[in-house]
Amino acid sequence: GSGTAISGLVDVLSGASFEYATVFSGGDLNVSSGATADHISVSSGGIFNVGGTVLSNVAVLAGGVENVLSGGVVTGVTSSGTGISGGTVNVSSGGAIDHTTVSSGGKLNVLSGATAHNVSVSSGGTFNVAGAVTSNVAVFAGGTEIVSSGGSTGPVTISGGKVELQAGSIASGGITFASSSGTLVIDGTTMPSDIIGGIVVGDTIDLTGVTFTSGGSVTVVSGSVLQVVEGGITYDLQLGQNPGVGLSVMQDSGTGTLITAVPITPSVNVVSNTSASAGQLIALSSLVTVVDPNSAGYRTLQLWDSNGTAAGGEFLINGVAQPAGQPINVPSGANVVFDAGTSAGTDTLWARLIQNNGALGSWQQFAVSVAAPTLSVSSLPSATAGGQIALSSLVNVSDPSNATYQLQLWDSNGTAAGGEFLINGVAQTAGHAINVPSGANVVFDAGTSVGSDTLWARLVQNGTAGSWQQFSVSVAAPTLSVSSLPSATAGGQIALSSLVNVSDPSNVAYQLQLWDSNGTAAGGEFLINGVAQTAGHAINVPSGANVVFDAGTSVGSDTLWARLVQNGTAGSWQQFAVTVPAPTLSVSSLPSATAGAQIALSSLVNVSDPSNATYQLQLWDSNGTAAGGEFLINGVAQPAGQAINVPSGANVVFDAGTSVGSDTLWARLIQNNGALGSWQQFAVSVAAPTLSVSSLPSATAGGQIALSSLVNVSDPSNVSYQLQLWDSNGTAAGGEFLINGVAQT
Structure with missing residues (x-):
């Protein structure tokens, strides 16, 4: 102013x-x-x-x-x-x-x-x-x-x-809506990356560049992404948080897409119960929940039951059972439960809301299931004869829902020998359905005989029989195994358990039989409680008897058999053997014996006798003289050209002789059955002395040279010999040998 x-x-x-x-x-x-x-x-x-x-x-x-x-x-x-x-x-x-x-x-x-x-x-x-x-x-x-x-x-x-x-x-x-009726217009098809927050009912987002198509959608995904789908193309806007409002999508004043924040109308959520117990009362709140975040309220909650029976399941409102096949209005504040029913099975249910304006919501399907009992069976492949087996070891019923059922059994044998069910101690016969009373004591007696009893079990529920499930109880037959003994000791007694083994896990009775192809004290024989058994027939072995096999005194192999007899049926003979191996002979030559040396026989001849069998050792000498070489038995010289029996325990040496040369020798065994072995050759040699000489090209005049520097005699065999020399000059001037100081001519 x-x-x-x-x-x-x-x-x-x-x-x-x-x-x-x-x-x-x-x-x-x-x-x-x-x-x-x-x-x-x-x-x-x-x-x-x-x-x-x-x-x-x-x-x-x-x-x-x-x-x-x-x-x-x-x-x-x-x-x-x-x-x-x-x-x-x-x-x-x-x-x-x-x-x-x-x-x-x-x-x-x-x-x-x-x-x-x-x-x-x-x-x-x-x-x-x-x-x-x-x-x-x-x-x-x-x-x-x-x-x-x-x-x-x-x-x-x-x-x-x-x-x-x-x-x-x-x-x-950031773009923040601070009150209702705000508008954000986005003209392009590329969405801003800025965070949008504060959306409330009445706010709008107009995507003028995104063409609206029927069937388009807008949702909040991942908690904070406003996702718009139009024409198969997805557009994402970043939100600070889920706005907690409804979102409608429609065409804007042009061809774009208008998103409006609207109130969330109450909705109904349903949850199925897949493992209810028979007769269980389930609170409606465990199955149906009304979601009303804006407290808008609704007119009525409605239920629907496809079964509506005490057996199959029904709703109870304030204790009153509700029928099936019609909408059930739930009064406000009423006590509503679902009775799962006494029978196994699934009751399909629905729930919906009637909004305050009378609009009917969609039926939401859910279910309550009482699981049927399940049956499992187990076979027993190795039962003990006469054993009583608890039914729970063979048949198991799983009934988590506590539903009623009838267990039935079936036996293909139903005998005391082959196997039978016992209910409260009473034997059940074969070939028909056997109802098992609730709480009864049920066992299966495996029977006294070898074999397999085929059995079945099934459940009957609400009058409907399930499938038979097969199982079995088997009493295994005893089995026989045999083992040969390739190196028995002559006269040795061998426990039968080292040769024959019977495996009888089922404790079934059987008879063990033996067979001997020799059956002699020399060749081998079975002894039952000390009694020798002869050859060529089936030998029954008494239960608990002391049975051994005497390998016999002779070299050789005894072929044996064993088998089982069960319920009168003989099994196959199974062969085995006990062998007493023959002694074996080996010889060694001596190429460099000392003249006159006495050589232990064990250095030249070796007998291996692991079976302790008897035998006769024989020698042979091609020379048999004091000069050329000879055997001495207990100090006595043995002549040449004949078989020389070596007494058991004798002191035997070979005197190599005083002369140079080789004495050819032989040895063999005579087995205790008289069989002659082959002569095996060896030799003892006394090597001859050898002479070597060496020249001296540069001696000193008047020098005396030791004979050992010029002449060498090698005599490893200690043989006597005479060394001789020869001189082509033999003079003091030209050179001469001196023996003990005496010049040699």
Whole structure:
């Protein structure tokens, strides 16, 4: 009221300041770079150009225009910034504006390259962004922010107004709905990555670039992703959290897709019970839950039962059984349970809501199942004859639901010999279904005979018989195994258990029989309780008898057999043998005996007799003389050219003789059965002395040279010999041998 009224031209130059002015129609206020201004009002027809700095309090009224030029800055704080009420403010590239309110037909245009901060857009105001908004935009009811391609907006709060993000624009810092009826318009098909929060009932998101198609959907997935599917294409918007509202999708005023936050109507969730017990009462709340997050309420919960019987299952409302095949209205506050019924099986059920407006919800299916008892059987392949086996070891009924059933058995044999069921001690016959009373003592007697009894079991439930399940109890037959003994000792007594083994895990009676192909004291025989058994017939072995096999005194092998007789049926003979091995002979020659040496026979001849069998050792000498070599038995020289029997235990040596040469010798065994072994040749040799001589090419004149340096005699056999020398010169001048100092000619 007391400032400057401008209807003409005012230029505020660099360094100057200007305040409290009103620019009227035809007026033009120019604040140059370096100049400042504040408290300026621009009326219709007035123009305010800012190249410097506006400190505070600008009002741009209807018809008025403010241009913030490059380098120009319009500042302020809350309640003392720029108010655009019907006028227009243009912020050019390089310009900046802060703390601005746009309302009542006013427009704030932030051009490319310009910046704005702290902008509030109220009813009738429009905020066009082609530059950058760095912080705090609030768009109230009736206000609009439009961010064009290349523009960017910082944190935005939509309080009932509309924010439009055109294709190619950028949003950062978060978009928050602060009240109902706010609208976010996204024109492109590329969704912003900025987080959207605060959605409440009445807020909308208009995807003008996403063509609406019938069958499209909008859901919140992964807890915080608003997923829109249109025409088979998925579009994701990032939410701060699940908004907890319903979401409807429809076509907008054009061809786009409009998403509206709507109240969530009450819904019903159902859960099946797959393992109920027979007769169990299950609270309805365990099966059916009404979800009403917005407390909207509903008219009625309805149930439906496909069975509705005490056996198959039924709902009870305040204790009253409900019939099947019709909707069941659940009174508010009623005590509702489901009786699972006494029979095994599944009762299919449904639930739905009638909304307050009378709309019928969809039937939601669930079920309560009483599991049927199950039967499993186990065979026993190795029962003991006469053993009584608890039925629980053969047949198992699993009945977690406590349902009623009848267990039936079947026996293909049903005899004391072959096997039979006993119920409370009473034997059951074969060939018919055997009902097992509840709580009865049931065993299976395996029977006294070898063999397998085939059995069956099944369950009968509600009059329906299950399948027979086969199992068996087997009393295994004794088995026989035999082992040969290839190196028995002559006369040795061998326990039968070392030769014959009977395995009888089932404790079945049997008769063991033996057979001997020799049956003599010489060749081998069985002894039962000390009594020798003859050959060529079956030998019954009494139970508990002491049975051994006497290997016999003779060399050789006795072929034997064993078999089992069971229930009068003879098994196959199984062959084995006990062998007394014959002694064996080995000889060794002596190529370098000493003349006159006496050589132990054991150095030349070795007899191996592990079986301790008797035998006769014979020798043969091709020379048999004191000079050429001879055997001495107990000091007596043995002649040549005949078999020489060596008495058992005799002291036998071979005298190598006094002469050089080789004496050829032989040895053989006569077995105790008279069999003659082959002569085995060996020799004892007395080696002849050998002579070697060495020349001396460089003797010293008059030197005396030891004979051992010129002549060497090797005589390992210690044989007598005469050494002779010969000298072709034999003179003191030409050289001569001296024997004991006497010169030799």
